[in-house]
Amino acid sequence: MNLRRDVFQAIADPTRRAILLLVATQSMTAGAIASNFDTARPTVSKHLQILTECELLEQKQDGREIYYHLNPKKMKKVAEFIEPFRKMWDDRFNRLESVMKKYKTK
Amino acid sequence: MEQKTKIHAEDGKQEITITREFDLPVELVFKAYTEPELLEQWMGTKVLKLENKNHGSYAFETKNAEGKVVFKANGVIHETIPDQKITRTFEMENSPFEVQIEFLEFEKLTNDTSKLTIHTIYRSIPLRDQMLQLPFAKGINWAHNRLQDVASKLK
Numbered sequence: 001m002n003l004r005r006d007v008f009q010a011i012a013d014p015t016r017r018a019i020l021l022l023v024a025t026q027s028m029t030a031g032a033i034a035s036n037f038d039t040a041r042p043t044v045s046k047h048l049q050i051l052t053e054c055e056l057l058e059q060k061q062d063g064r065e066i067y068y069h070l071n072p073k074k075m076k077k078v079a080e081f082i083e084p085f086r087k088m089w090d091d092r093f094n095r096l097e098s099v100m101k102k103y104k105t106k
Numbered sequence: 107m108e109q110k111t112k113i114h115a116e117d118g119k120q121e122i123t124i125t126r127e128f129d130l131p132v133e134l135v136f137k138a139y140t141e142p143e144l145l146e147q148w149m150g151t152k153v154l155k156l157e158n159k160n161h162g163s164y165a166f167e168t169k170n171a172e173g174k175v176v177f178k179a180n181g182v183i184h185e186t187i188p189d190q191k192i193t194r195t196f197e198m199e200n201s202p203f204e205v206q207i208e209f210l211e212f213e214k215l216t217n218d219t220s221k222l223t224i225h226t227i228y229r230s231i232p233l234r235d236q237m238l239q240l241p242f243a244k245g246i247n248w249a250h251n252r253l254q255d256v257a258s259k260l261k
Contacts, residue, residue, distance in 0.1 A: 024236065024239055024240060025201070025202050025203075025236060025240070026202055070236075070239060082113060082115065082238055082239075084241035085113060085238050085239075085240070085241045086109070086111060086112070086113045087241070088241045089111050089113070089124055089126070090109070090110065090111035090126075092148060092149065092150075093110070093111055093126045093128070093148075093222075094110075095147070095148040095150075096128070096135070096138045096148040097128055097129060097130060099138065099144060099147045099148045100128075100130050100134040100135070100137070100138050100144070101129075101130070103134070103137075103144065104130075104134060
């Protein structure tokens, strides 16, 4: 399976990264996503299609609207998606360690 | 090399565990969590309030270079036992995330080393998964901004 390559291709594009950022906290319709960009609507649709094809995004039908949201299952399989969370805490705790080492020697 | 900070996040659960071993005595790690001026240094946020007592409350705020508030969080310290334990709630303001409960356990390993275990429980499984993905989403945005900065300097 070419998951890694597909994912990297998907996130290589700045607009697609911005789309992932938008839907990270809430599911949104294609229209709502497109309203955040100056890019033409069909271009945004193409990006959504790519992100959906590599399963980073999932579609959910709600009445007449289709909502896009991050696919947590797929995301979890890709270590990179949890690594920034770990890295954020690791950086914080490294700072804690150096702050307290300085404090100790005062 | 073994990672000093570990995240344990089981599939389909609304909780995570973060563990970290420090080259510091347990008293100093606890102090880093309870002295506002120390906490500010490593968390990179301003401490507006920090009452280290049972049923005390706390509030953090971070402003960007332009003075705009970019992060605001608050919570209640349910229980605190010096050098051992802090049980508290945490809520990011103006975000879709609901309040979470955190159990911080401080453990002495040797006189100079210690271990911190943070057990966090979220309102739901999707909320936990979103929280785990947040730094990824922010990270790609920051990376993108940095790329743009570099690119604009090349022009």
